[in-house]
Amino acid sequence: MFGTDSGGMILRCAVMVVILVNCPDDIWTLPAPSRVFVDSVNMKHTLRWRPPRTACNTTVLFSVQYQGEFELLVKNGSWMDAFDCQQIPSAHCDLTYEVGSDSDYDMRVRAQCGSELSDWTKLVSPFNRRNTRLTVPEMTVKTAGDTLQVLVKELPLSGAVSVTVWKEDEQKKTVYLMTAEKPTLYIESLQEGKVYCVTAQLTLHSGVPSNTTPPHCVIVTGPESAAWRTPTTVTLTVIIMLGLLFAVFWSVVHCHTGSCQNFFKKEEQPHAIGLDFPVILMLEPTQYEELCELKPQVLNSDSVSGEE
Template sequence: MKDSFFLLVFGTDSGGMILTCAVMVVILVSCPDDIWTLPAPSRVFVDSVNMKHILRWRPPRTACNTTVLFSVQYQGEFELLVKNDSWMDAFDCQQIPSAHCDLTFEMGSDSDYDMRVRAQCGSEISDWKKLDSPFNRRNTQLTVPEMTVKTAGDTLQVLMKEFPLSAAVSVTVWKKDEQQKSVYSVTAEQPTLLIEALQEGTVYCVTSQLMLHSGGRSNSTRPHCVLVTGPEAAAWRTPTTVTVTVIVMLGLLFAVFWSVVHCRLGSCKNFFKKEEQPQAIGLDFPVIPMLEPTQYEEFCELKPQVLNSDSV
């Protein structure tokens, strides 16, 4: 039977050659494309969290002598309708060795986006592999925002960590013993919320929730409750005052101690040198010495001499 099949395929005359060519054509047409070309990537999907969209795929299994490179294209509503069903190259994802591509910047609207990727090994290029279905950024997965709550006097400070520019954080504040709640909005440009003039000695609770402008919301954080102490009992005032006072007193004591140790007798006189009194200008009074009591009496008994005008 084996010999008969061989004769049927190859034959011995020109008719057999024609049959052989026909069989080869049938085989080439019916065989999968990936037998003769580079296989395309597989399992293409979008990993989108908090409005950051990463296209991922599985590299093809191939015995490539060089590094397999990948190129990514995308097509949105604008490319589909305005640019006649054209595809745009992802700027940072052309012939890259990694199996992922950040398309956050390219998805600038809430329309549906289609994406595709192909592999290249040397001069061999695979077919494009598309997403199973278009992706819309409104379907991004939103995580619970990270929040820090502090108090300073009668002010409540709520600090939100980094979150997308296209989203906002809804902050809810209420007194622990009351049901009335106040809702505030925090943007990425101003991630800190200050609530002033709160009631002293009251416990306030805070929760937050990430919210998209298109309406998507994340789960809420657990309530974070803090005690508002009041402006006169701010926690930083007492330790700060004590610290400054101690530093000043230590500085003064050190200055006095240094002066006592390093100021010698001769050198200290230079700091306390007594200035001589200046003499009266233009006057020359005789200096009268101090007299003893007996000399004073003798001095008083002396009669003054009167000079005549003739003796002058």
């Protein structure tokens, strides 16, 4: 009886030792993040995870590493730190630029609370960007004069958009390619009064296509000036007028006294013009006689000195 109880106790102790040896991180350290997966849409790859439930006195921070074919084979299985995802508070990391080839990538994330670190949590299976989810391109079609303007938002760097254009009453179709470097397409010299239809489809360089947008049909009005040029013209006019007003204001404020007098110098008034014609005074008879009786007195130099 004693031997049986002793053997059972030894067995239980052995089990506890095995648990303590194999699971120290789950008992003594910070819990690791869970549900790590890649959310990839239109070649934009975002690693997401669920933060651990822990009573941390500070903000829980996360760090991300990745391992591609180059790191696995050339660098002997080393892991690379995601540049923008070291000790970040958010539970997601954009790895679009790190995933630079069609090879398999492994990714992992760990949590940090103060000086305490958790274990790394890896993806369930490696990620390949060829498995990205493609959506229908978000396309806008405008018309002005005899020109169509086609815009597509968020074009991926590793793909292109095929734009198909045709007249509504004809079967002939023309295909144009749009890339991230040229997200706007202009189709000129179209026939006035005709209806043109446009569709778009995103295709990766690997050949994986998306669904095609529904046809967007517009009527070409005529060869008048393009409507999208008007705001540019108005903007340039306003900028030029503001520049002229600023120059005039600056000149008035910073004008020196001497230089301003040169610009605003007053012209002297001309002297009074002498009268070359006789002046006829209308006098009364008595006043005329008194005037004639007056004799002018001329003072010479002797009389002046004698008087002194």
